[in-house]
Amino acid sequence: MTHDDNTDLDEWLAPPRGVPDTAALQRRLLEDYDAAMRAKRAGPLNALADAFGWRALARPFAPAALGAAMVALGAVFGATTSGSFGAGARDDEAYAYLSAALDPSYGFSEEVSAWAGQ
């Protein structure tokens, strides 16, 4: 490529003289600004909702609902691990076995039987 080719290319790539009409876009951008500022004023949950698109978090009772949901989840988790579904019975057996194993009067033959599964 010659020097002339480079000059031509620079000229062809010169910024366009026309200015695109951006009035409608600018109005939308200002509306976005208003919405972003409203969200910031409303609190951190709103800002989070805005950032991640979680609109439900931006509702008026969202903090209370979030708290209630956490409590409910905790209750469900507690119920499933507290023995109401059979885990308690297994825990009792294990506890009895360990107590017996730690008991000094627990005889050798009993221990062998226990290991043999009798």
Add this chain to the structure above:
Amino acid sequence: MDAGEESDDALVARAGRGDRLAASRLIARHTPKVLAVCARVLGDRAAAEDAAQETFLKLWRSADRWKPGAAKFETWLYRVATNACIDRLRQRKPEAPEEDAPEIADAAPLADASMMERERTRLVERALAALPDRQRMAIVLCHYQELSNAEAAAAMSVSVDALESLLARARKSLKESLAPRRAELIEGA
């Protein structure tokens, strides 16, 4: 920017504190440039407006944490715009073949410009649209937005050397693709 005009840093700080007028001035000052970058990179006005909107949303969300002097505001804005474009280009893959490359509405010169100039713009835009994404971005930032190589490199999160390499390859490809139409281009200039 005129001497009497408020700096970008000052406007961003005010906008971050909820000053709507400052936000409006930032929008007026930077929207045409951001939109032009997005339109040339994406080749589609609607997608470019979406990318510009996303860019400004990120600005509003971080305006109150903006640290004056940490980075040049315009470079930061171009970087956000460039990333928004890259996200859209990734979603759009596979790329449209060259003959289907969309024309860019914004690139059209003023209505009273000659047909020849319009044709020249169309040819250049078409050649530009056929470039690989990053090469196109480098050309758009350096030639159309007239950023320095250092600023364009910062906007694209690459080293200056990498940017220069992208520019060199882009210019070579453009010259090759435009060479057969050189006579038309010179006539239209």
